[in-house]
Amino acid sequence: MRLYVDSTKCSGCxxxxxxxxxxxxxxxNPKKAALVIEPQFPAPGIYNVKVCTQCGDCAAVCPTExxxxxxxxxxxxxxxxxxxxxxxxxxxxxxxxxxxPNLVENTAWKCNLCGDCVAVCGTGALWIAEKEAxxx
Amino acid sequence: MNGYGGSILRVNLTKGEVTKEPTPAxxxxxxxxxxxxxxxxxxxxxxxxxxxxxxxxxxIISSGPISGMLVPGGGKCDxxxxxxxxxxxxxxxxxxxxTAEMRYAGLDSxxxxxxxxxxxxxFIDDNKIELRDASDLWGKGTFAVEKQFKEKxxxxxxVAVIGPGGxxxxxxxxxxxxYGRQAGRGGVGAVMGSKKVKAIxxxxxxxxxxxxxxxxxxxxxxxxxxxxxxxxxKDWTRYGTTIVVSWCDEVxxxxxxxxxxxxxxxxxxxxxxxxxxxxxxxxxxxxGCPSPCGKYSRNKKYNSFVEGPExxxxxxxxxxxxxxxxxAVAQANLLCDELGVDSISTGNVIGWAMECYEKGIFTKxxxxxxxxxxxxxxxxxxxxxxxARREGFGALLxxxxxxAAQKVGKGSEKFxxxxxGMEQSAYATHNATAMLLAYMTCDVGAHHNRAWAxxxxxxxxxxxxxxxxxxxxxxLQNFRPxxxxxxxxxxxxxxxxIDRDLYVPALEAITGIHRTWEDLDKVGERIxxxxxxxxxxxxxxxxxxxxxxxxxxxxxxxxxGATKGQITKLEDVNKLLDMYYxxxxxxxxxxxxxxxxxxxxxxxxxx
Amino acid sequence: MxxxxxxxxxxxxxxxxxxxYAVEPGRSVHETLVSLGIKPELVAMVSVxxxxxxxxxxxxxxxxxxxxxxVGGG
Numbered sequence: 049m050r051l052y053v054d055s056t057k058c059s060g061c062x063x064x065x066x067x068x069x070x071x072x073x074x075x076x077n078p079k080k081a082a083l084v085i086e087p088q089f090p091a092p093g094i095y096n097v098k099v100c101t102q103c104g105d106c107a108a109v110c111p112t113e114x115x116x117x118x119x120x121x122x123x124x125x126x127x128x129x130x131x132x133x134x135x136x137x138x139x140x141x142x143x144x145x146x147x148x149p150n151l152v153e154n155t156a157w158k159c160n161l162c163g164d165c166v167a168v169c170g171t172g173a174l175w176i177a178e179k180e181a182x183x184x
Numbered sequence: 185m186n187g188y189g190g191s192i193l194r195v196n197l198t199k200g201e202v203t204k205e206p207t208p209a210x211x212x213x214x215x216x217x218x219x220x221x222x223x224x225x226x227x228x229x230x231x232x233x234x235x236x237x238x239x240x241x242x243x244i245i246s247s248g249p250i251s252g253m254l255v256p257g258g259g260k261c262d263x264x265x266x267x268x269x270x271x272x273x274x275x276x277x278x279x280x281x282x283t284a285e286m287r288y289a290g291l292d293s294x295x296x297x298x299x300x301x302x303x304x305x306x307f308i309d310d311n312k313i314e315l316r317d318a319s320d321l322w323g324k325g326t327f328a329v330e331k332q333f334k335e336k337x338x339x340x341x342x343v344a345v346i347g348p349g350g351x352x353x354x355x356x357x358x359x360x361x362x363y364g365r366q367a368g369r370g371g372v373g374a375v376m377g378s379k380k381v382k383a384i385x386x387x388x389x390x391x392x393x394x395x396x397x398x399x400x401x402x403x404x405x406x407x408x409x410x411x412x413x414x415x416x417x418k419d420w421t422r423y424g425t426t427i428v429v430s431w432c433d434e435v436x437x438x439x440x441x442x443x444x445x446x447x448x449x450x451x452x453x454x455x456x457x458x459x460x461x462x463x464x465x466x467x468x469x470x471x472g473c474p475s476p477c478g479k480y481s482r483n484k485k486y487n488s489f490v491e492g493p494e495x496x497x498x499x500x501x502x503x504x505x506x507x508x509x510x511x512a513v514a515q516a517n518l519l520c521d522e523l524g525v526d527s528i529s530t531g532n533v534i535g536w537a538m539e540c541y542e543k544g545i546f547t548k549x550x551x552x553x554x555x556x557x558x559x560x561x562x563x564x565x566x567x568x569x570x571x572a573r574r575e576g577f578g579a580l581l582x583x584x585x586x587x588a589a590q591k592v593g594k595g596s597e598k599f600x601x602x603x604x605g606m607e608q609s610a611y612a613t614h615n616a617t618a619m620l621l622a623y624m625t626c627d628v629g630a631h632h633n634r635a636w637a638x639x640x641x642x643x644x645x646x647x648x649x650x651x652x653x654x655x656x657x658x659x660l661q662n663f664r665p666x667x668x669x670x671x672x673x674x675x676x677x678x679x680x681x682i683d684r685d686l687y688v689p690a691l692e693a694i695t696g697i698h699r700t701w702e703d704l705d706k707v708g709e710r711i712x713x714x715x716x717x718x719x720x721x722x723x724x725x726x727x728x729x730x731x732x733x734x735x736x737x738x739x740x741x742x743x744x745g746a747t748k749g750q751i752t753k754l755e756d757v758n759k760l761l762d763m764y765y766x767x768x769x770x771x772x773x774x775x776x777x778x779x780x781x782x783x784x785x786x787x788x789x790x791x
Numbered sequence: 792m793x794x795x796x797x798x799x800x801x802x803x804x805x806x807x808x809x810x811x812y813a814v815e816p817g818r819s820v821h822e823t824l825v826s827l828g829i830k831p832e833l834v835a836m837v838s839v840x841x842x843x844x845x846x847x848x849x850x851x852x853x854x855x856x857x858x859x860x861x862v863g864g865g
């Protein structure tokens with residue numbers, strides 16, 4: 049399973065990011081969310097949304113194997129095992145792997161597929177579904 | 185303090201100093217936030233008789249405890265000041281993302297004081313707070329300035345900026361944010377301009393503390409679910425406030441040709457579905473809103489992008505000016521935003537000027553050669569620019585409709601559509617007595633957001649003047665503005681119809697204080713009375729005469745449309761006020777009685 | 792097959808009563824409202840199968856008609 053986004057439906061409200069930070073850290077702080085919304089205004093007038101595809105590239109480079117996979121296929125960070133080396137962040141193809149010591153001192157973070165963002169999204173821009181079969 | 189950023193930021197522009205102080209717990213308890221903080225600080229700190237555009241006036245920008253939280257629509261920011269437009273109380277509500285960002289920077293209110301010797305902007309990046317030179321930004325339009333900041337500082341900085349209208353102290357200048365959201369009414373932009381503050385940019389990365397994390401998450405999720413399950417959710421989200429254009433036209437509430445009628449023969453060209461089809465490209469939400477009323481448009485006819493137009497601008501720049509072209513309305517909207525003038529007041533004052541022209545009070549010799557007939561799109565565009573720059577004929581209109589009509593005379597005062605000097609917003613109130621009373625008694629002047637009661641008029645009987653109607657208006661006035669106190673949006677309740685009790689556990693989990701809606705309505709009543717006392721303190725002889733509507737609604741019946749031949753009698757206007765004052769616990773001249781002041785715990789506040 | 796007519800919460804707040812009615816097709820929305828004792832002018836928006844329609848729309852078999860009132864304004 050993974051999270052999908054249709055950026056054309058996003059209205060930029062950021063409720064997803066609030067719900068995300070609340071799930072990941074128990075805090076109300078969208079700067080600590082695992083989704084990115086890039087507003088492009090005044091032209092062309094769209095929100096470009098980046099979400100985790102659960103590709104696993106981050107887990108592959110993690111030296112302490114702190115990024116593990118759960119039963120539904122989501123990669124999640126075990127906070128206690130992260131050493132903040134920063135190896136995972138640059139390999140993320142979507143730019144949604146975060147190592148930001150100024151925001152969170154002791155761990156990297158990413159989408160764990162909790163689904164709270166989908167629950168609060170009013171425009172249907174986000175949904176969770178099976179990963180599509182890899183195309184050649 | 186749970187549910188709060190924790191600090192009030194004071195910006196002394198005269199000295200160029202910024203200081204932080206803790207948010208006072210007793211004020212948070214009694215006034216909660218947002219518009220409550222605004223009137224509290226205004227009443228306590230701005231001395232009696234202060235010139236709205238002078239150094240003693242303050243501009244008070246406040247968030248509230250649901251701003252930036254997991255609560256639908258927590259994106260509202262209150263801007264309170266002494267109004268240059270009316271000489272009374274101004275509180276403008278601005279949507280977008282500014283209020284949430286303020287809170288993430290730890291700020292509940294920002295108070296601008298004094299006057300800067302040179303143009304500046306206020307830079308806030310968490311604890312780094314500075315006044316910076318804005319000489320190179322002065323004179324620029326709002327979109328250009330916002331774009332410049334976003335490119336330099338990043339998209340996560342939120343920007344509030346004035347345009348030439350604010351710089352030129354137009355008393356209905358607004359503040360722009362997020363390419364199309366405004367603190368629109370009363371002239372808050374002129375106050376910012378008088379202080380030589382071009383912009384405020386804010387970014388924060390702090391978390392907002394809450395009293396009970398689990399209960400907060402549960403209550404927040406329940407609120408989002410209720411919105412998404414609401415019957416009207418899909419339609420409301422598709423059309424936003426433009427849903428009401430066709431209905432207002434049908435029932436005679438769509439202001440037409442300077443409020444001379446309430447139905448417009450070209451109305452169908454500016455209805456919501458027409459706009460959606462023709463120009464809307466995406467929905468654009470305020471912070472945390474699942475049902476975005478903001479529509480973002482690409483206007484091919486004028487090769488431009490604009491947020492909106494929403495209902496108010498369609499009414500004021502469309503039917504009220506006899507313009508039946510949605511793309512022209514959208515372009516007028518863009519010009520107002522870019523130049524930084526309130527599209528409601530601007531549409532109202534241009535409507536008045538057009539009526540003057542058609543009646544021969546103005547000729548081309550007065551209007552800089554503009555053919556100011558109703559429906560003239562190019563003349564409308566030209567006038568918006570002239571008003572914001574105070575050029576030529578625009579200088580007169582830049583006074584606001586009340587003062588302009590006083591200067592011109594010749595009977596034009598009779599069709600200057602305002603209350604207390606604030607131009608009436610886009611609901612025609614012919615034979616709609618509850619809505620008329622709502623405009624008459626609104627605490628900033630003729631604005632619709634405090635109480636809105638046209639549907640109630642239709643249900644009870646439009647011409648009925650009964651205590652129940654008055655009670656309904658008072659209830660709405662106490663309750664609806666509470667969303668502006670909490671730092672959120674009322675539309676989830678008023679339009680989606682979600683159960684307002686769902687907010688109770690959310691607010692309690694956030695702040696740790698249990699408040700029922702009965703308690704909150706009481707806070708609303710306290711604030712309402714304090715704003716009334718402020719008007720009285722600042723204006724010699726303040727009273728009943730200030731609550732009178734434009735004579736258009738009791739002297740002249742429309743000659744066309746759904747309200748053709750309908751009028752409210754002057755006697756009924758007075759009867760409405762009698763009942764209103766009595767139910768409010770005010771004197772027959774409309775001033776809160778000592779026992780009312782006492783019962784609301786306002787004695788200590790007013791000193 | 793009758794059509795269904797649903798009242799949005801905003802309208803229900805105003806007039807009380809039921810939130811769903813089964814109605815006979817073949818009459819306009821306006822006539823249908825009158826027959827149910829609902830003042831047509833209270834209804835600000837008529838949505839039929841997801842599309843905005845006027846009150847002159849003639850209800851067809853199986854239509855899902857949704858009615859909204861405006862209680863808030865802009």
